[in-house]
Amino acid sequence: DAGITQSPRHKVTETGTPVTLRCHQTENHRYMYWYRQDPGHGLRLIHYSYGVKDTDKGEVSDGYSVSRSKTEDFLLTLESATSSQTSVYFCAISERGSALMSDTQYFGPGTRLTVL
Amino acid sequence: EDQVTQSPEALRLQEGESSSLNCSYTVSGLRGLFWYRQDPGKGPEFLFTLYSAGEEKEKERLKATLTKKESFLHITAPKPEDSATYLCAVQDDDYGQNFVFGPGTRLSVLP
Numbered sequence: 001d002a003g004i005t006q007s008p009r010h011k012v013t014e015t016g017t018p019v020t021l022r023c024h025q026t027e028n029h030r031y032m033y034w035y036r037q038d039p040g041h042g043l044r045l046i047h048y049s050y051g052v053k054d055t056d057k058g059e060v061s062d063g064y065s066v067s068r069s070k071t072e073d074f075l076l077t078l079e080s081a082t083s084s085q086t087s088v089y090f091c092a093i094s095e096r097g098s099a100l101m102s103d104t105q106y107f108g109p110g111t112r113l114t115v116l
Numbered sequence: 117e118d119q120v121t122q123s124p125e126a127l128r129l130q131e132g133e134s135s136s137l138n139c140s141y142t143v144s145g146l147r148g149l150f151w152y153r154q155d156p157g158k159g160p161e162f163l164f165t166l167y168s169a170g171e172e173k174e175k176e177r178l179k180a181t182l183t184k185k186e187s188f189l190h191i192t193a194p195k196p197e198d199s200a201t202y203l204c205a206v207q208d209d210d211y212g213q214n215f216v217f218g219p220g221t222r223l224s225v226l227p
Contacts, residue, residue, distance in 0.1 A: 004159075031213060033213070033215075040219065041219070042120075042203070042217040042218055042219045042220060043160070043203070043205070043217040044217070045213075045214060045215060048213050050213065056213070058214065059214070090159050090160070103148070103207065103213070104148075104150065104162060104165050105150070105162070105215065106162055107152075107159035107160045107161075107162075108159050109158060109159050110157075110158070110159050
C-alpha cells in the first residue's frame with residue numbers, strides 16, 4: 001500500500017464550525033489531491049497541490065481551502081461546515097511520470113465527515 | 117466537457133461466470149484511463165492504467181482493454197473475493213491534473 005494516512009478517520013461536527021482534515025504521505029510524491037465521494041456522483045476533485053505552497057482548484061472547490069507547507073502534508077479546511085459537505089473525503093498522491101505518460105493516483109483510506 | 121459513464125450500475129454473477137464491465141468516456145485528448153477497485157469503507161485501489169487504443173493489461177482474473185471511446189474490464193471465472201465497486205477514470209491531455217471519475221459498477225460474485 002502507498003504510504004498515505006488520513007486523520008481523523010471519522011468526524012461529526014455541527015453546521016458553522018471549522019473543520020480541518022489532514023493527509024500525510026511517506027512516498028515523497030509531488031502531487032496531492034483532495035476528493036469527495038457521494039452516492040450518484042462518484043469521486044469529484046476539490047483541490048490539488050503540485051508542490052509546497054502550490055495549489056489549484058478542482059471541480060467542487062467552493063467552501064473549501066487547502067494548504068501544503070511540507071511535501072508530506074496536505075490539509076483540507078472547511079471554514080464553516082454545512083450539511084451539504086457531509087461526505088467521504090479521500091486524499092490521493094501521484095508522481096508525474098514522463099511527459100508522454102499519465103499520473104497514476106494512489107488513494108488514502110478516507111475520512112467520513114458528518115455535518116449536523 | 118469530459119464525461120465518464122459506466123455500465124451496468126450493478127452486476128451479480130455466480131462464481132466462475134465470466135463477464136465484462138464497460139466504461140465509456142468523452143475527452144478532448146486522452147492522457148490516461150484508469151481502473152480502480154473499491155471495497156466498502158476503503159479508498160480506491162489502483163488496478164490498471166491504459167494510454168492508447170488497442171492497449172490491454174492483465175492482472176490475475178482481470179483484463180482491461182481500451183478503444184477510442186470506451187474501455188472494458190473483463191473478469192474471467194470470478195471468485196467471491198472479486199466483489200467490489202470498480203471505478204473508471206480519465207485524465208484529459210488538456211486539463212492537467214483534472215481527473216474525471218465514473219460512478220462505478222458494483223459487482224457481487226455469489227458462491
